C-alpha cells in the first residue's frame with residue numbers, strides 16, 4: 049500500500065507536497081520521497097527510508113525548487129526495503145521521468161524479460177515500480193518525436209502501459225518540460241483523485257491517493273480518476289484527460305474501506321467513515337439475526353479503525369460502547385519482528401486493557417479484520433486476564449483466506465489464520481467463546497450503498513478471485529518471496545502515524 053501526490057502550482061510546491069505526504073502517512077511508513085521540477089529545467093529529488101518527518105528533516109525541503117512536483121510513500125509489497133527503491137523512481141530518457149506507483153504488477157517476470165530482450169532496458173531492482181516506469185519510458189520513446197508537447201503522445205504511451213502491464217497501478221509521474229501525468233489501471237483497483245484550488249494567479253491542480261490530502265491543502269475534490277484514465281496537467285496548468293484502457297469492469301479495492309484509507313477520505317464517491325458505519329450496522333444485524341438471545345454486555349473496539357463500526361454496533365445492539373484498550377501511540381515500528389513471541393510482546397506493549405471494563409462481563413471485541421490472528425489471539429487473552437466472563441470476537445470484514453496481489457501487504461496464504469480453516473476453527477485458534485464475521489455481500493453492500501454505480505470490487509483476499517487474472521506460478525512465487533524473509537513486516541499498519 050502506498051501513497052501518491054502530484055501538484056502543479058503557481059508557487060513553490062515542496063511545502064504543499066510535504067504537507068500532503070504527512071497527511072497520507074498512514075498509507076506507507078517505510079520510505080518517502082519527493083521530486084520537483086523548476087523553471088530552469090532541473091528536476092530535484094529527495095527520498096529515503098523512514099517516516100516523512102525523518103526523510104525531510106531540517107532545511108532539506110528548501111532544495112526542492114519548482115512549481116510542479118510529485119511525492120510517494122512506500123509500504124512495500126513485492127519488492128524489498130532497500131533505500132534505492134524509495135520512490136519516486138527516475139529514468140533520464142525520454143525527457144526525464146520520475147514516477148511514483150501504488151499497487152503491484154503480477155506479470156513482472158514476463159515484463160522484465162521483455163524489457164531486457166526487446167526493449168534493451170536493464171531493471172536493477174526487485175521493484176515492480178521500476179518495471180512500470182521502464183514500460184512507460186519505452187512506450188514514450190516509441191512515439192514519433194513530437195514537435196509540440198502534445199498530450200496525445202502521453203496518452204498513447206499510457207495505452208501501451210495498459211496493454212502490457214497486468215495488475216494494480218495508480219501512478220503519478222513528473223515529466224521534465226511537460227508536467228504531471230497521472231493514470232489508473234483499467235480496473236481502477238488502487239485509488240486516485242483529482243482536485244483544484246483557486247488562487248489569484250489562476251487554478252492549481254492536484255492528484256492524490258486520498259481526498260484527505262486535498263482537504264488539508266485547501267483543494268476541492270473534483271472527482272476520482274476513472275479506471276484506465278490518464279490525466280495530464282501541463283506546466284502551465286492546462287488539464288487534459290483521456291480513457292486509455294478498455295475497461296471491462298470497475299473494481300476498486302474493498303480493503304481500502306475495511307481499514308487502509310482514512311475515515312475522513314471520500315474514495316470512488318464513497319465516504320470511508322460512512323462505509324465503516326454501515327459495516328457495523330450490518331454486522332450487528334447479523335448478530336441479531338443469528339444470535340437473537342445473545343448475552344453480550346458491552347461492545348469494545350480494538351483501536352483504531354474498528355471504533356467506527358463498533359459504535360454503530362453498540363447502538364444497534366442496544367448495549368454500551370466502551371473504550372477497553374488504550375493504545376500507546378509512541379511505540380515505534382513493530383513489524384520487523386518475525387518471531388511469534390516478539391509479536392506477542394509487541395501487542396502488549398501497544399495495547400493495555402482497562403480492567404474495570406472487563407471484570408465479570410461478557411464482552412464483544414470488534415476488529416476491522418483478522419489477518420494472521422496473532423493480535424486477535426493476544427487481545428482475547430488480555431480481555432480474559434482482565435476478568436472478562438465471556439469473550440466474543442467479531443470482524444467487520446469476512447474471513448481473509450487468500451493473499452493480496454494488488455499492493456496490500458499481506459502474508460502468504462498459509463500464514464492467514466482463516467486459510468484452510470472454518471469459522472469455528474478460527475474461533476478456537478484465537479481462543480474466543482464465539483466468533484462472528486461479516487458476510488461478503490454485507491461488506492459489499494456497506495460500500496456500495498455510498499455509490500450504487502459501483503458494481504464490482506476487488507474482493508480477492510476473501511474469495512481468491514483475481515479480477516485481472518494472475519499468470520501461472522505467480523502466487524507460488526509470491527508465497528516463496530514472502531516466506532524467504534524479504535517480507536517480514538506486520539500486515540497491519542498499526543504503527544500508522546496518522
Ligand code: PIN
Pocket residue numbers: 307350351352353354415416417418419420421422423424425539540541542543544
Ligand atoms: C489496525 C487495523 N487492523 C487491526 C489491521 C491483526 C489484523 N489487524 C489488521 C487488525 S489500525 S491480526 O486500526 O489501523 O491501527 O489478525 O493479523 O492479528
